Each structure stands twice: as C-alpha cells, then as structure tokens.
Amino acid sequence: MNNVIERIADTLLEAERSRQAVAPLTGQYDDLTVTDAYNVQLEVLKRKLSEGRTVIGKKVGLTSVAMQKMLGVDEPDYGHLLDDMKVENGAKVKVSNLLSPKIEAEIGFVLGEDLRGPNVTFLDVLMATKYVVPTLEIIDSRIADWKIGLVDTVADNGSSAMVVVGDEMAEIDGIDLRSVGMILSKNGEMIATGSGAAALGHPAHAIAWLANKLHEFGISLKAGELILPGALSAAIVVQEGDTVTAQFGQVGSVSVTFE
Numbered sequence: 001m002n003n004v005i006e007r008i009a010d011t012l013l014e015a016e017r018s019r020q021a022v023a024p025l026t027g028q029y030d031d032l033t034v035t036d037a038y039n040v041q042l043e044v045l046k047r048k049l050s051e052g053r054t055v056i057g058k059k060v061g062l063t064s065v066a067m068q069k070m071l072g073v074d075e076p077d078y079g080h081l082l083d084d085m086k087v088e089n090g091a092k093v094k095v096s097n098l099l100s101p102k103i104e105a106e107i108g109f110v111l112g113e114d115l116r117g118p119n120v121t122f123l124d125v126l127m128a129t130k131y132v133v134p135t136l137e138i139i140d141s142r143i144a145d146w147k148i149g150l151v152d153t154v155a156d157n158g159s160s161a162m163v164v165v166g167d168e169m170a171e172i173d174g175i176d177l178r179s180v181g182m183i184l185s186k187n188g189e190m191i192a193t194g195s196g197a198a199a200l201g202h203p204a205h206a207i208a209w210l211a212n213k214l215h216e217f218g219i220s221l222k223a224g225e226l227i228l229p230g231a232l233s234a235a236i237v238v239q240e241g242d243t244v245t246a247q248f249g250q251v252g253s254v255s256v257t258f259e
Contacts, residue, residue: 004029005036009043012142012156021099021144025152037154038217044157045080056226057081057108058214059137060206061158062150063230064198073150076200078210079158081226087138087164092257095240098140098161101258103238104231105184105246107177107196107203108135108165111223115207117215125204125211126172128223134166134254136246137228139235163228168252175250178202182232183247194232203229 008025015022025032049055061077062068068075087093095101112130140161143152153159177196184192200206206229211221221227238244238258245255 001036004032005039005043008040008155009047012040012044013047015099015142019097019099021142024143024147024149025155026149032151034151034154037151040155041079041157042217048082053082053084055080056083056086057163057228058210058221058225059158059160059163059228060199060210060230061139061153061160063200063206064194064232064234075150076206076209076230077150077154077158078213079160081160081163081228085160085162087162087256089164089166089254090256091164092259093138093162095238095258098138099142100146101138101140101161101238102235103136103138103244103256104235105182105192105194105233105248106135106137106199106228106231107180107248107251108133108163109203109207109227109229110169111221111225111227113223114220115211116220117212120208120211122202122204122208125207129172129204131169131171132175132177132251133169133226134246134248134252135226135228136164136244136254136256137231138162138164138238138256163226164254164256165226166252166254170251177204180251181249184233184236185245185247186236186238186242188243191236192233196232198232199230206230
C-alpha cells in the first residue's frame with residue numbers, strides 16, 4: 001500500500017503543478033480507504049514541507065449539510081493550510097493558477113493555545129481561541145470535473161487551494177457564533193446566505209471534531225494556527241473578472257478578485 005500511496009501523491013502533485021486534472025481516484029483504486037486517503041494527503045504534505053513550505057493552519061470541510069449533499073458524503077474531512085496558500089484581503093488571484101475554482105465563506109479561528117485530542121470538547125475550543133477572522137476559502141479539485149467522493153477529496157487536501165483572510169480580529173466574548181449571519185456576494189449580487197450554525201451546529205464543534213480526528217494521525221492543532229471550521233453555505237463557482245465578498249456581521253468582511 002505504501003507504493004500506492006506514493007504513486008497517488010505523485011499524481012496529485014503533478015496535477016497541481018501542470019494544472020491538468022486527473023481521473024477520480026475512486027475509479028482507479030477500488031480498495032482505497034479513507035485512512036489510505038489521509039495518508040496520501042500526509043505524504044503530499046511531507047514533500048511540500050521538505051521543499052520549505054510551512055503549515056499555518058488546518059481546515060475542516062464538508063461540515064454543512066449543503067456541502068455534504070453536493071458531494072454525496074455524510075461526514076466531514078480535513079486538510080492542511082500552507083504559507084503559500086494565504087491571500088491578503090482584497091487581493092487579486094489569477095484564475096490561470098487554478099483548475100476549477102469555487103469559493104466559500106467561513107469564520108476562521110486563530111488559536112491562542114494548542115488543542116490535542118482525543119477528548120477535545122466544544123468548550124475547550126472556545127477557551128483556546130484567541131480571536132476569529134472573516135475568511136474566504138478558495139477550493140479547487142485536482143480531480144477532473146469535481147467528480148469526487150470522500151476518498152478523492154481527502155487525498156486531495158480537502159480540495160483546498162487558498163484562503164483569503166480578512167483584516168478584522170474579533171474576540172469571541174459576547175459573540176454567539178451560532179447566530180452570526182453570513183452574506184456571500186459576487187459582483188455586488190447576493191448569492192448565498194448562512195450562519196455559524198451551518199458548521200456542525202457551531203463552528204467550535206467542527207474544530208473539536210478536527211482536533212480529535214487528527215489525534216488518530218499523531219497531529220495536534222497549535223497555538224497561532226488558523227483553523228477553518230467549514231463553509232456556511234454551498235460553494236459558488238468563480239471565474240476571471242469576479243469579485244467575491246463575504247460579510248459576517250460583527251466578525252467583519254473579506255473580499256477577493258479573480259483575474
């Protein structure tokens with residue numbers, strides 16, 4: 001199986017480098033398990049770290065019912081955020097650097113303390129949070145036409161590509177993150193709405209799930225990391241010329257333009 005994991009890692013890295021999508025992994029490897037797929041993700045991560053990249057955080061995906069229905073899965077997944085994936089608020093992103101981008105709005109958590117499973121709770125997450133930030137996650141798939149199952153997206157780093165981080169840093173005291181509203185607009189037109197409750201009932205539940213899941217692989221969430229708890233609505237397709245803005249009430253707003 002190690003040879004298979006390394007071969008899939010080679011394939012995904014080449015797809016990212018060449019921007020040529022590959023056929024679904026589930027169609028090529030019938031017996032590939034979710035654990036195998038996480039090991040593929042970790043193999044790709046190991047190679048990128050060896051090239052000098054650094055981990056700045058993690059992401060939970062598929063926490064909203066909307067996203068689970070879209071991809072036909074019934075559990076979350078996760079991926080890693082690296083330093084070269086971070087985009088400043090209001091920046092421009094070249095569509096030509098991506099394969100088939102979509103975007104989704106999330107409330108990002110920046111940790112003030114480490115979180116290590118297996119028994120991390122919702123309250124542990126709240127106590128460990130330094131502040132929250134408005135974010136847009138640009139997702140992309142190295143799998144052709146987004147024809148992905150859970151194994152495909154897990155191996156492919158949770159289909160993550162970039163994260164746009166807003167300028168505001170909101171302390172969570174006095175904010176009910178369940179009821180924080182989100183308005184996602186494209187080119188000035190409202191496209192989607194949601195609330196913090198879309199991420200497993202509360203974004204902190206999603207982060208607790210992540211801390212406990214990562215324990216299976218000997219990984220923890222670290223102080224200073226940015227943790228994305230999942231989208232608050234279904235992802236929207238973007239193309240050259242689009243400007244996307246997400247507004248999160250008292251948490252703030254964030255935008256990005258595609259060129």
